[in-house]
Amino acid sequence: MGASSPTGGNFRQRLTQDEKTAETRRRLLDAAIGCLIDRGYANTTTSEIAERAGLSRGAQLYHFPKKEELLTSAVEHLYQLMFGEMKEKVSRLTNEDDRRATAIDLMWEIANGRFMTAWIEICVASRTDSYLRESVSAAKDRAAELIDRSFRELFPRPAGAPTEYDLIPEVVLLILQGMALEGQALNSEFTTKVLTALKTFKL
Structure with missing residues (x-):
């Protein structure tokens, strides 16, 4: 059946989710580097990183639970x-x-x-x-x-x-x-x- 086939829709959806995860992490990491440049290490906070990345605080914590x-x-x-x-x-x-x-x-x-x-x-x-x-x-x-x-x-x-x-x-x-x-x-x-x-x- 399609659901169990490695070429079926579920497999493609999983790859898409992986791509979304990678993109979200990239946005957070780019934002972190932007904060380091503009604010310095001492003033870099996870809240500002999430805001710069255009993501919720919950999304940031999901991918990176700790600073x-x-x-x-x-x-x-x-x-x-x-x-x-x-x-x-x-x-x-x-x-x-x-x-x-x-x-x-x-x-x-x-x-x-x-x-x-x-x-x-x-x-x-x-x-x-x-x-x-x-x-x-x-x-x-x-x-x-x-x-x-x-x-x-x-x-x-x-x-x-x-x-x-x-x-x-x-x-x-x-x-x-x-x-x-x-x-x-x-x-x-x-x-x-x-x-x-x-x-x-x-x-």
Whole structure:
């Protein structure tokens, strides 16, 4: 009978419900990231997340009964968004004559982006909120692997380069993140000098 057939209407309805569930969770996670960006971690509440997502408080509690569950899931969602952004930017480097200068400019874009703002909020919060620490640490490790793999592909190790050569992308990103954290307080002339130095220093 149709009701028991894997190709019947009931099976299709179950898939549709799965899709609806995934969409609802995505809306909540997008809203959580929006709150982190606009309000900061300390001022992010599950009630506001639900409101931003256009969902009832009950719907939010159904999918994420605890704030901890919502925010740890938001870490993974944020990583996926940042991963997609990074892949898109790396794809721009394939045919560039001056890859290093372009790579620095693209990394500076990432450091000043909205996703990085949310990431910094999460990272700072993970210092004192142990439930976030494991998720943040895992995401950092995965991001480091992506950066390292991309760097090796785009900038093969020169003959005779020291072992520290492999640390360059992580060090550069840490410098840019620190500068971005200064925001408007950072002197624009100093920013230009640092970016120029990163583009021209001898490897």
